[in-house]
Every structure is written in structure tokens, then in C-alpha cells.
Amino acid sequence: MITLRSLLRPTRVVDAHCDIPCGVYDPEQARIEAESCLRIIEKYEQNTDELFRARCIVVKEERADLVKHHLDVLWHDYFKPEHLEKYPDLHDTFWKATKQASKVKQSLDAGAARELLSMIDTIDEMWKSTGGAEKTRVNGRPS
Amino acid sequence: MTTRPFTWLGMIVAVGWVIAQLRRLDAVEVRGASMAPTLQPGDRLIVRRASGAPNVGEVVVAGDPRDRRRELVKRVAAVRDAHVTLRGDNASASTDSRAFGVLPVAGVRWRAVARYWPPARIGLIPPAPMESLAALPASPQIDEGGEPACTFPEAIVAGE
Numbered sequence: 001m002i003t004l005r006s007l008l009r010p011t012r013v014v015d016a017h018c019d020i021p022c023g024v025y026d027p028e029q030a031r032i033e034a035e036s037c038l039r040i041i042e043k044y045e046q047n048t049d050e051l052f053r054a055r056c057i058v059v060k061e062e063r064a065d066l067v068k069h070h071l072d073v074l075w076h077d078y079f080k081p082e083h084l085e086k087y088p089d090l091h092d093t094f095w096k097a098t099k100q101a102s103k104v105k106q107s108l109d110a111g112a113a114r115e116l117l118s119m120i121d122t123i124d125e126m127w128k129s130t131g132g133a134e135k136t137r138v139n140g141r142p143s
Numbered sequence: 144m145t146t147r148p149f150t151w152l153g154m155i156v157a158v159g160w161v162i163a164q165l166r167r168l169d170a171v172e173v174r175g176a177s178m179a180p181t182l183q184p185g186d187r188l189i190v191r192r193a194s195g196a197p198n199v200g201e202v203v204v205a206g207d208p209r210d211r212r213r214e215l216v217k218r219v220a221a222v223r224d225a226h227v228t229l230r231g232d233n234a235s236a237s238t239d240s241r242a243f244g245v246l247p248v249a250g251v252r253w254r255a256v257a258r259y260w261p262p263a264r265i266g267l268i269p270p271a272p273m274e275s276l277a278a279l280p281a282s283p284q285i286d287e288g289g290e291p292a293c294t295f296p297e298a299i300v301a302g303e
Contacts, residue, residue, distance in 0.1 A: 007170070008170065008187070008259065009170065010170045010171050010172035010187050011169055011170055011171065012171055012172075013171065013172050013174045013214075014188075014190075014204050014214045014215065014216040015174050015175050015207070015214065015215050015216065016173050016174065016176060016177040016178040016179075016182055016184070016216050016217070016233075017207070017213070017215055017237075017238050018175060018177045018231070018236045018238050080234070080235055081241060082235045130235060131236075
């Protein structure tokens with residue numbers, strides 16, 4: 001028998017869909033790796049053991065590569081054309097930040113690593129102002 | 144008295160017409176927030192089977208070109224050369240033609256007519272006013288030189 005309830009029951013779900021990039025990526029990933037680069041460079045400077053220093057270089061290069069990876073993903077998957085309208089220098093900012101990550105990978109310059117951190121912070125501001133933090137962070141962490 | 148059979152015939156035709164129209168209707172539930180604020184997750188809609196090309200500004204249900212098991216509810220941003228450009232009203236949180244390109248008109252299966260749930264927001268789903276569409280690109284070719292919104296393989300796999 002046809003009841004009002006059965007008439008009103010939806011037959012299926014339609015998706016007002018947004019892929020994974022909505023609410024998954026966080027510049028904090030890149031920042032943690034960049035912080036690691038800075039600390040490794042400091043440890044390198046404080047230590048004279050050749051083996052230790054060699055390991056520092058290896059690990060720093062890995063971490064600098066991860067910075068580039070996280071920034072790349074954020075750039076092409078999280079940021080959308082509307083964000084570019086809001087931040088016309090978005091592409092340039094990412095290009096320079098990833099280039100800076102290459103510089104950190106190649107050198108043992110703590111200043112370069114600090115510069116990278118401040119560039120990631122600029123990206124973080126763009127991400128936050130486009131609602132990234134509300135969509136992504138669980139229980140507001142990290143603040 | 145002689146007109147009576149014709150009256151009956153007329154009523155049967157009328158009832159048949161109503162049933163035929165009702166059969167073109169369906170009820171669906173919205174999942175996801177890419178059509179906010181127009182449509183909220185959990186909204187229930189009456190949709191009508193689409194025939195012919197939709198109009199620019201209409202909210203439609205179309206097959207997801209990347210996943211045939213899924214139907215998407217989006218707004219028609221442009222119609223050109225028998226293809227439609229779809230866009231979510233909540234553009235910064237929407238996977239739409241910017242990610243998967245234009246769809247053939249036949250991909251648009253239903254038009255959203257009205258919302259019947261929740262009761263507080265019962266009403267017709269009007270086409271978008273022209274001024275809000277002015278901000279959208281008129282051409283279906285959207286990503287000229289720009290990055291596609293979602294190209295990372297993980298994104299393609301992402302279902303609900």
C-alpha cells in the first residue's frame with residue numbers, strides 16, 4: 001500500500017560531492033618536516049663526528065623532499081581557482097617555497113631553513129583564511 | 144447523455160497523464176556540502192526526469208563521469224555544444240567540472256524541482272540568479288593554464 005511515508009522516502013542518495021582534498025591536507029605537515037630540517041642543521045653544526053654529520057645530511061635531504069611533497073599536494077589538490085582569485089600570488093608563493101625547500105635540501109644553511117618556515121607560514125595563512133583549518137583539523141589540533 | 148463516454152474518456156486520459164507525470168518524479172536525499180548554502184546535507188528533494196538540454200542556472204542530478212555508481216547534484220554553469228559545465232554552489236568545497244570536465248547533455252538525468260525535507264525549508268529550488276552566474280566562467284573550458292582541482296590519484300579513488 002502506498003503511504004505518505006513511502007512516497008516521501010528518498011529512493012537514493014545524490015552527492016553534493018567534494019573529493020578528498022576538502023578537509024584532508026594541512027600545511028602543518030610541511031612545517032613539521034621543515035622544522036626538522038632546521039633542527040638537523042643545528043645538530044650538524046654542533047657535532048664533529050663525521051658519521052653523525054653524514055647521517056644529518058641524509059636525513060635532512062629526506063625531510064626537505066617531504067616538505068616539497070606536502071607543499072605540492074597542498075598546491076594542486078587543496079587550492080582551487082577561487083583561492084587563486086583571492087590570492088593572485090598563490091602560484092608564485094608555492095613556487096618560491098618549494099624552491100626554498102630545494103635550497104634547504106642542498107645546503108646546510110640554517111637561515112635558509114628559517115626562511116622556508118616563514119614561507120610555509122605564509123601558505124598557512126592562505127590555507128586558514130580559505131577555511132582549511134575548520135575543514136581539516138580534528139578537535140582544533142594543532143592550534 | 145451522449146457526451147458521457149467522452150467525459151469518462153477525458154477523465155481516464157487526465158488520470159493517465161497525471162500518473163505519467165508522477166512517474167517522471169523521484170525523491171532523493173542530498174549527501175555532502177558542495178551545494179551549500181542552497182542544499183544542505185540531508186535535504187530531500189523532488190527531482191524530475193530531464194528531457195533535452197538543461198538551462199543554465201538549474202540544479203540537476205547527473206551521473207559522475209568518473210564513477211558510474213554515483214550521481215552528483217550540482218548546478219549548471221554553462222551549456223555549449225551539447226555539453227554542460229557543472230559547478231557546486233560552495234565552489235571552494237566542490238568537485239565538479241573543474242576537476243572532471245564537461246559532461247554530455249545526456250549525462251544530466253534529473254532536474255531538482257523542490258525540497259520537501261526538512262519541513263522548515265520546504266520550497267522550490269529556483270535557478271540561480273544571473274548575477275551569481277556572472278562570476279562563473281561562461282565557457283566549458285575552465286582550466287586554461289590553471290591546475291585541475293583534483294588530480295592526485297587518491298582523489299580519484301575517494302568515495303564516500
